[in-house]
Amino acid sequence: MAACPGLDPYQPGSDPDWETLRFRLAEFRLDCLDNSEFFAIYGAAQLNTGQLSEAIESLELSLLLNPENGAALIDYAQALIQDGQLFAAISANDLLLEREDIPPNLASQVTERQENWRSLTRQTIWQVDVTGGFDDNLNGAPKQDLITLTPSGEPILLALSEEFRAASGGILNMRAVGRHRLLTAGRQHNFLGELRSRTSTTSETELAQLGARYNLVQGGRSSSWSVSAGFDHLYLSGKPLFSGISGSVRFSPSSSGRCQRYYGVAFQRQHWHERGQLDGLESKLGLGGNCPIFSDNKHRLNAEISYLHNTELKQGRQGGSREGWQVVFDWEYTLRRGVLTAQFNHTRLRDRLGYSPLLALNARRVSKRNTLLFQYRQSMPVFGPGAQFIATMYYQDQLSNIELFRTRDTSVELGIRWQF
Template identity: 30%
Template sequence: MAVQRSSRPALSRPLRLLVLAACLAPPFAWSQAQAPSTPPATACPLQPRYPLPADRSDLQKLATAQQAAADERGCLTNAAFHAWRGATLLALGRTAEAIEPLERALLHDPDLPGAQLDLAQALAAEGDTASARAFLAHMRQRSDLPLPIGQVIDRQLEILSLPTPLANVLTAGWQSRWQFSAMGGSETNLNNAPSSSEVTLTFPQGDVTLPLDVESRPRSGGATLGVVQWQGLRPWNESVLVVQAEFKARQTGDSETSYQQSDVAATWLDAPAASRQWVARVARSHLRYGGTSLLRATRATLQYQWEARERTEASPWSEVLAGCRPAASLELEHRGYPESRVLDGLYQGGAAGWLCRRSMVGRGIEALTANTFFYGAQARLGSDRPLQAARAGGAYRRAEVRAQWEGPWLGGRVGAQWSTTRQRDRTPYSPLLGNVPRSTIRHVLQLEASWPLTESLALVANAEISRQSSNLAVFDARQRSVYMGLRWEVMQ
């Protein structure tokens, strides 16, 4: 009997991929092909294989083979097989037929996350938005769910409650988000000047200490900061494409200390539904400072992500690391300085770290969002090779350690990030500066907080404290900044 479809909005296709790939976050540590909790006595003649065929005719042949094997003894109680069959029917657009095998999969393994997401999508497509919301709300309570993915689930829950015309617009094609921020504040070093008031030069006759010109010393003052951000998600067969763009402008009372910065990046996730996957990313940045094109950088990253750790009783760190996903990457970056080509360089390096998320128990979607904690750590090591031999200091080695945390605070959310970066040249920087290799260490603490005023408007504040020390005093620097303003968010 044909199923009468409702005009209620369906979840975006495929929801599983969009949720898993949201906001460049690590994907779920779950595989749709996860083994059933109780293996059948007889093996199923068809074993789940991902990704699904991209060609529709091959997909149809697979659905026919799955239908023929559905009543085999070894397949009847195989949750992974039924979830696989349901995913195939969903990919063919046969949402009504997909519901039965997906429900059967969850009957044998209620915690199979891939099947939960697919069933929510199928139910929404058939007009049963109440059940779809219930499944998504259940998914939202998982302790190993990364924060950005939870935010996308929240958005899908909001979409299901919207009037039909608007929801249909939001669920078609690209899923995107705009953010507009306007802030005002002050900084203690608008011109990024050295903190020292004098410089010591080395001559054959001996050292000479000279005072720095007043214009070369740190300038403090007020500034306004405007930021526009766009982020888009789009499925591509079994993969997901994520595109991000940001434009930031700081305006001060002096054009020499104002700047404009633009960044654009594209990220490809090859199999977000899998427990492990490759992630490739390319990015481009441009910085104009004081009316001059100061820096143009192009970056490429190839990352591998492992499945998230599960909670065990054996280790005291089990509770802290539960839901943490390890990742390692290779990085390549070309840095160009249009006004001083001798500084151009090519950076090569690697990074490794963890990305973790925990949720405290709460009632309702709002409580779940408010009680989410996010934390992680990363270590990076690499070297920058000059493209011209005349660059002062030659090649340099750079090492960085970074840690971050985010959680609820006073009805809003607060985040903190700490980084320490060490850099050392391989050759002496300059005969006039002691003829020794330059060595620097930089510490940066960043704080950010937001409090919602309405569904789309929030009060935001951020602060930054940085300190750079060097064996060459001319590279010592200090900076503090505080900004506060409003952020407006628009979903499309």
């Protein structure tokens, strides 16, 4: 093995030809296996020619041979950030800033780089949606205007009064969302606050909702788990209607294929302000998977199936506890100028007890609800930076053995979303 040549002719200089330098250095790599300066220059050449993993290996070897090699440490921190190892890069940069021999002009550059990298650990996004459209069942009324009663076993037809029939009209939806993300080593903390309102041509159907969520994600590129907690408050015509406190846990094991599967459990404590006898504790146990459909990754599909159980919290709730199952499909397609998403949800529930002697001979209520949602989003800079055009179509059809719970609803909305 020949001796490692002098490296002065191979110093990068102010305007290096990194590709040529990398090939020249590779010719005598085996002669310089114990030379920290060689691997610092070689790693820099690899880094600047797109050979990221090779650059990290060379720079690590340089620092192993000489931990005080500042040039190698500068490039090593840059290689780590390009590899997505944010906290490792910040730690390497901290070592540079602790050095007493770092030149003042270089120290200012490293300090600025450190501030930029630390800013990546926290992000706040504000979002405002303003949409308008039409809804053909604002009050969630039954499909039929006549309901069959069975008080003595014989059917009796009852005509619903006007206030209990489906009301249609124009709607204006407004939504404000704040999201904050905080990254720490191995963990991600997500905070969300949301306020939304719906005004319509019928004041009795005006809604307002306030909610907040916290989500903790821990894991790496293989397996991960997350824990979430939050609350929701719903107001109808200015009066409190519903409050819920929820929590969930999800685990995603490591996967060698294109699809990422997950398992989850969730609960919600439900309180109805005007009708406390409806209060319940809903639990959900499910499994799902997320997959790119084609190799171009423009299509993504998420599928989930879950077992549902809603426990009555106050004795005497009509129907008692109920249970069932749910299947959800989420599809996303990235177009050249926008994003198209769709969601299909099928839910089946069955009461444990008869619902009412006045309805269907006190049969246990069975409901089957199908919902379909389409949304298209496209950048619309004419309305300002971060503005998007939104078009949404929603359809719901619920079947039941009890006529009172057979409903159908269709809505269409157009509007603008701003993110900043």
